[in-house]
Amino acid sequence: MPSSDHKFESAITNLKKERLRITEPRKALLQLLVEAPKPLSAEELHTTLGPGKFDLVTVYRNLEAFENAGIVNRIPTESGKSLYELNAERHHYHHIICRKCHRTEKLDTCEVAKLEKLASELGYSDVTHVLELYGVCESCQ
Amino acid sequence: MPSSDHKFESAITNLKKERLRITEPRKALLQLLVEAPKPLSAEELHTTLGPGKFDLVTVYRNLEAFENAGIVNRIPTESGKSLYELNAERHHYHHIICRKCHRTEKLDTCEVAKLEKLASELGYSDVTHVLELYGVCESCQ
DNA sequence: GTCCGTGCAAATCATTTGCACTTCT
């Protein structure tokens, strides 16, 4: 398993590869994303960085840049808000999100391959998917 | 396969069961949803109904009511906009959406059962999922 | 007659854009 440090370095390398500049807000954001045990919203990232440290707009713009660079994945949720997570190339998984407390856990299998194949057969290219599970966790029932 | 008429009646019955009133806008909306070959946005439903016929706010409020009544499903998309479709209890499937032209097609399998089971085993109740595939269709490539 | 549903206007929430200024490279 790659260490956090390694993931961080690898993200930085990707930034360079895309000719994106290494700035303070970007380093801070990547650091957070690398350590995050679950996907975070732009708002959460912003406040976790510390009040007034960087602008929320900067967070949004960088998340967009990261997404285009393939460094992070954007996950639209039931509530309309998006979550962001580091694009973990080596392993693909999904989350179960509690509808009440928003607690989130990993589910480390993905069975969507069959559907993606179907889509390719229909002529679609660059097929990706967004899958989120929702439920009510034990302590919220 | 249930006819459109039957689906419509069944939706009306559900409305009654939930003690929701049968109004013009509701009938019109259900009629559209019953006939729709693909999930539609609130905006699309509103304009399809005809300009000035009913208020967009009414569309939103009714879609919310329908969702709570289990009559429709809400699907958050990559773009942040939500789509709505009749809750087809008998058969569960997903869609592939073209990133460029937004053309949408059904994929009539769902392999997520395994993940839902996993979530239940973790103690979650009322587990549901949102799965959308994205790609670029043949004519847009 | 009640209470729910509707329309209209205005509010809210997440996200985006314009512009002048600052910082990477």
Place this chain on the structure above:
DNA sequence: AGAAGTGCAAATGATTTGCACGGAC
């Protein structure tokens, strides 16, 4: 230097809310 990134204010787009009126039961 020159392009790319940032902050602040203001715009946008989707969805929600408040309130007075009208229609379903």
